[in-house]
Amino acid sequence: MRKYSIHIGIIVLIMMILLGCGKKVVNTKQAGHHITQRVVNYIRKTTRRISTELRKQDSLVIEQRRLKNEVYVLATEPSWNIKSYVPDKQPFNLVSGMVLGEYDVNLKDASARNPLATWAGLNGEYLSQVQGNNSSAEVFIHLGTHGDFGRSKQQEKIYKDFWDNDKLGSKLSQNLKRVLDTLTVTGIVIDFENLPQNTGKKYMSFLEELNYDFPNHTLILKLPAKDKNKNFSTEVLTGLKGIIDRFIVKAYEFQEGKSPEPIAPISKINSCIQGYNDLGIPFESMLLEIPYYGWVWEGNNLDEVRPFLAHDTLMSLSNREYIRAETEDGVYFEREGKSYWFDDEETLAKKYRDIVLAKKLGGIHIRGLGYHMYKPTSKNSLWYPIDKAFGLNPPKLVYPAIAFLLMFVVAGIVLSVVWYWKVRNELAKNRWQFAFYMIGLILTSIVMACCLIVVIPPIGTAGSSLLLVLFPFLRRIKSMTNRWL
């Protein structure tokens, strides 16, 4: 019996593992069964857990997810939303940068028209929430005008006076420096709306000066949906290379007062970004602006009282009973002679997939982040399409496990030569056997490398560049597997 004790032990262990893979053992209430039952159930539980770990792709909840490195998600929180912000609501981990506070320039004396809005970023609770969820999140400030300063005819003169007056420029820089230093802001989002005709070059020299005054800050320029006054020519946009780090393309509200339509139709977005690309802006430096609000139409005109409504307000008004547009790039519902058009999670997912990912844009810019609050209990949220399109997908554990086992196969092939002199002799004598041996070794190594390449995240690809150079087809396999994963 002693002779076979180890045999019996191994057989018992194998039986327990096999039993553990089966159904849960129910309490039989028989003497001696209790311990066996607990052991078998423990093994069963562990086996199931390992099996799940091997197959599962992602166990992280949305609050713990991270963005892919190649995508930049910028979000603007208007100052009035910062004031009424309720902490612990938004998963800021899915945001790369936040625009907090607006320096609305008074074009006559370069001061801020609304100092409260300028210093809105000082709201420590909001900022600590952002940086608590995402320590690498960058903070920006919005600098610009809404193009509503003075009467429409005076607008052109006011703008020109501002561009031509150097004192105003230096005063603006001084004011801005004070704000940036106090708020520890990493960059500026520049958006001067309704620029008069042919002021593109003056705007460019203003941006050059701004870059000269703030060389260590990231500058992001917002471009209009329609460049009616032809300010952004190829010459201007080429001149901005090296000055502007990213371009936000406002790709919504293309028309006003014609007929109701989705706030951001895909066909118009495509022609808008293609137009800017033709003028010299590379796709990878574009951020597609997404509004978290919709518009309200009364007949063929925008509603005069409340032309725009926040996403959450529209959702509660609609009771989630709305119609999808035929083009699938917007949803709408009708109440009391008014039609409300906006984006839901499915239309946004389509835009992220068909535009941002398909054209390999640099990312997105969310306008009015607080117009949609994340609710952990809700199955529908505008955060889900962001997570799905731009979230990092960790690979399944099964791939490194296969690579690990294949490593032992390779080791076995190599060690057969080291351990056994007969193998060495035979390989040296017979070149066909040597060729067969080498083919086996190389094929197994390639399969192992394929399994390894899948698990390497984009951040680690730099380290595996030699592998990708040696086996260029692995790039294709990697991109294919990333899609499957």
Next chain:
Amino acid sequence: MFKKIIPLIDKLKKGLFQALLYGLLWMWIFVLFVKEYNPNFEVIDNSVYILGYFLSVIGIYITRGIAGMIQTWVEEDMQTQRN
């Protein structure tokens, strides 16, 4: 049935102690590799250690088996050539 299993277990028994001991080293390498290469694996609980150890012990037998198999092939080939 039992007679068929015993020789298999005898083979397994041969390097069992070494496999269990070296398995610990390879388990550590596996866990290190998984966690170093992709930080997303950090969320995995302790079952990754059990999996690593299981794979390592199996892997050590695979190495031994492959090397032995190649040796057997070569010996058989030599025998055929002699005959």
